[in-house]
Amino acid sequence: xxxxxxxxxxxxxRWFAGKxxxxxxxxxxxxxxxxxxxxxxxxxxCLVTVTYTDDEDGSERYQxxxxxxxxxxxxxxHAYVGPTEYEGRTRHLYDALHDRDSMQWWLDGxxxxxxxxxxxxxxxxxxxxxxxxxxxxxxxxxxxxxxxxNSSVRFDDVAIMKLFRxxxxxxxxxxxxxxxxxxxxxxxxxxxxxxxxxxVDGQTVQLAMLQEFLRTATDGFELALGSVRTxxxxxxxxxxxSGGDFAGExxxxxxxxxxxxDVLRQTFPAERRGRDSTAELARAMSTRLDAALRVVPDxxxxxPRLRALYAAVSDTExxxxxxxxxDLHLGQTLRTAHGWRIVDFxxxxxxxxxxxxxxxxxLRDVAGMLRSFDYATGVVEMSRAPSSAQERxxxxxxxxxxxxxxxxxxxxxxxxxxxxxxxxARSDRDALARRTLLDAYVADKAVYEVVYEARxxxxxxxxxxxxxxxxxxx
Numbered sequence: 001x002x003x004x005x006x007x008x009x010x011x012x013x014r015w016f017a018g019k020x021x022x023x024x025x026x027x028x029x030x031x032x033x034x035x036x037x038x039x040x041x042x043x044x045x046c047l048v049t050v051t052y053t054d055d056e057d058g059s060e061r062y063q064x065x066x067x068x069x070x071x072x073x074x075x076x077x078h079a080y081v082g083p084t085e086y087e088g089r090t091r092h093l094y095d096a097l098h099d100r101d102s103m104q105w106w107l108d109g110x111x112x113x114x115x116x117x118x119x120x121x122x123x124x125x126x127x128x129x130x131x132x133x134x135x136x137x138x139x140x141x142x143x144x145x146x147x148x149x150n151s152s153v154r155f156d157d158v159a160i161m162k163l164f165r166x167x168x169x170x171x172x173x174x175x176x177x178x179x180x181x182x183x184x185x186x187x188x189x190x191x192x193x194x195x196x197x198x199x200v201d202g203q204t205v206q207l208a209m210l211q212e213f214l215r216t217a218t219d220g221f222e223l224a225l226g227s228v229r230t231x232x233x234x235x236x237x238x239x240x241x242s243g244g245d246f247a248g249e250x251x252x253x254x255x256x257x258x259x260x261x262d263v264l265r266q267t268f269p270a271e272r273r274g275r276d277s278t279a280e281l282a283r284a285m286s287t288r289l290d291a292a293l294r295v296v297p298d299x300x301x302x303x304p305r306l307r308a309l310y311a312a313v314s315d316t317e318x319x320x321x322x323x324x325x326x327d328l329h330l331g332q333t334l335r336t337a338h339g340w341r342i343v344d345f346x347x348x349x350x351x352x353x354x355x356x357x358x359x360x361x362x363l364r365d366v367a368g369m370l371r372s373f374d375y376a377t378g379v380v381e382m383s384r385a386p387s388s389a390q391e392r393x394x395x396x397x398x399x400x401x402x403x404x405x406x407x408x409x410x411x412x413x414x415x416x417x418x419x420x421x422x423x424x425a426r427s428d429r430d431a432l433a434r435r436t437l438l439d440a441y442v443a444d445k446a447v448y449e450v451v452y453e454a455r456x457x458x459x460x461x462x463x464x465x466x467x468x469x470x471x472x473x474x
Contacts, residue, residue, distance in 0.1 A: 001028045005082035005093070006048055006064070013095075014148045015165040016062065022053040031063075031198050031207075032123030034105040042068045043096050043105055044086075045124065045207070047167070047200065063167050063207055065096035073099075097151050097163060103141035107155060110194050110210055111137045124207065128194040129182055135159065135193070149349055159193055160213045169203035170353040177323065177345040178211065180267045181260065188256040188342055190214055190334075214341060220333030223249070224376040224406075231402055232380060232395050239401045246402065247409040250373070253333060254413035256340040257369070261324070261362045262421050269359060270322035275314075277321075278437075282314035285444045292447045296454045298465065299447070305472035306443050313440045316433040321359035328365040329372035363434070366414060367441035371449065371467070373406045378463035411438070443471055 003025040010016040010025075027049035035042040045065045052058035066081060068091040079098035083090050096102035109126035113119040116130035139155040152162045164172065178192040191212040197204055224246060231237065231244030239245055264270075289306055293299050325332065326347030334341045347356030377399035384395070415434075449464035 001044075001046060001048075001066070001093075002082070002084055003028060005084065009064075009081045009095075010048075010050070010062070015151060017149070017166065018050055018052060018060065023050050024053065025049065026051045026059070031200065031205075032121075034102075034122040034124075040101050040104055041099070043102050043122075044068060045122075047205075061167055062165050063163065064165075065102070065163070067094040067096040067099045067102040068092070069094065097153055098143050100141050103153055103155075106153075106161060106196070106208070107135065107139055107141065108137060109196070110159075111135045113194060123198060125197050126194060127197065129179065129192050154213060157213055157215050159210050160190075161208055161210045163208040164206065166349070167205050167207060168353055169200065169205055171204075171357075172206045172209075172346065173326070173353060173356050174344065174346040175206055175209050176357070177264070178209065181263055184263045184267065186260060186263050187338070188260050188340060190341055190343065214334055214336050216337040217334035217341065218336075219331065220253070220335055220340070221330035221372065221376065223335050224330050224373065225380055228377050228380040228399060228402055231398055232384070237398075239398065239405055244402070246373075246406045249335065250406040250410040251413035253340045253369070254410040254415075255417045256342065257328075257365065258414045258417035258421070260342055261322070261365070262418070264324065265322045265362075268323035270320070271359065273319045273321055275317055277319045278316045279314040281319065282310040282440075285310045285313070285440060285447075288444060289447055292451045295451050296461075299450060299468070302468045302472040306447070306468070309436070309440050309443060309471075312436050316436060319361055319437070321361055323357070324360050324362050325365045325368075326356055326360065328368040330369065330376065331372070361437065361441070363438050363441050364445075366411065366438060367445050369410060370407050370438075370442055371445050371464070373403050373410070374467050375463055377403045378460070378466075382459065439471065439474075443468060446471070 006025045006028055007023070011019055025048055027047075029047050030044050031047050032045045033042065034040075034045070043065055045063065048062045048064050050060050050062065068086060070089075070091060072080075072092055073094060076094050076099050079095040081093035081095060084093055085091075094102075105121065109119065109121045109124065110128065112121070113126045113128040115128050118125050118127040120126075135155075135158070139158055141153050141155050144152040144154055144160070150162050150165050152160055154160050162174075175192070175195045178189060181189045182192040193210040193212065195206055195210065196208040197206045199205070227244045227246040227249075229244070231239060233244075237244075240247070286307060289299070289303060289310075293303060325342065325345055327344070327349075328342070332342060332344045334343060381396065381399055387395075446464040446467045450461060450468070453461040453464060
């Protein structure tokens with residue numbers, strides 16, 4: 001494939017992470033060719049290597065499935081990549097995920113794979129999970145909007161396929177964890193139906209996963225934003241008596257996370273680490289704070305209190321670690337008619353798979369969710385029309401109470417569910433250590449957020465900065 005054509009297309013996509021950086025396409029190889037059916041277009045599944053010229057060691061590999069047509073297809077003109085010479089003639093390339101005819105190849109691949117088995121199609125291996133529902137080959141595909149780092153395609157109201165854009169060798173944590181939670185019968189994830197993989201240079205690379213489509217799902221962050229807006233629409237309404245009260249939903253979400261953590265603890269390696277681990281954790285948090293101060297000097301007024309908190313972490317006796325979500329926030333949750341579902345177990349996308357799979361404290365997930373509640377109120381407050389200082393103060397106080405009530409309900413329900421699973425409440429000393437660790441994880445997450453916002457969305461920086469100020473004053 002012509003490298004210049006691919007470069008021009010990459011910068012127009014939502015999922016390419018290198019926009020704004022100088023780069024070149026240094027390799028474009030074909031992983032598989034789906035062809036041989038007159039009713040369907042040929043599709044070349046390409047692995048595109050991008051090298052950044054501002055970093056000698058900076059390169060990434062992206063999956064780009066391309067539909068090849070002899071003529072221009074106006075119906076999918078928005079997905080046009082460009083012309084290419086292919087097998088001796090000019091063909092027109094389109095991003096295959098936007099082409100219903102092309103997506104039939106993927107659906108047929110999953111249909112043809114036996115449960116707990118696999119089938120090979122054009123160099124790609126389609127694997128099915130045991131006990132998954134039978135799939136109808138007549139399902140119609142449509143691309144999903146809104147996703148950025150990956151691309152998803154819905155097959156009617158039955159299944160949804162996530163195609164990983166940035167790919168690496170090894171087991172993708174999203175597939176690995178969903179596979180185990182599906183086998184365990186967890187009600188808090190979408191059932192995994194299967195995945196697609198291939199071999200690259202002797203290593204397995206996982207390319208896509210197929211899951212149950214949750215028909216009644218609402219994005220958790222959007223649900224929280226609606227709750228805050230409802231509350232702030234009536235400045236005289238108390239939080240607990242408002243239609244915007246989120247405490248009940250937060251508690252149910254806490255119980256769902258506790259159940260998922262319990263299954264992960266039983267399924268993957270877990271251990272209790274000693275005091276050395278908490279001392280190492282405290283050092284890592286302090287190091288991140290030092291780096292953040294160089295980017296955001298305004299952190300100086302909270303730094304002494306944060307260092308005291310991290311010192312308290314180093315004095316705790318140990319740390320329970322296990323597999324966790326790794327990048328949890330309200331946007332990684334869905335509220336359905338049957339309860340909460342947690343999605344996207346890929347972990348932090350900037351880290352290698354082997355690092356994302358390392359055991360970590362489940363309190364890191366809890367802290368991520370607590371910060372997300374705070375962001376819900378901050379985003380709504382920023383979006384409101386200008387008002388008097390008094391009205392702003394009243395609504396800010398309402399928002400603070402909403403966040404505190406949601407956070408408290410979430411944590412209380414989460415810890416109560418865990419204690420019940422453990423067979424009883426823990427000692428007061430354990431509870432104090434857990435609170436110290438949780439505060440430290442919240443602070444560490446907020447420090448990261450301050451740096452991110454300063455670099456990308458300066459107007460949002462007061463959200464995490466305000467949280468750090470409140471935490472330092474406690």
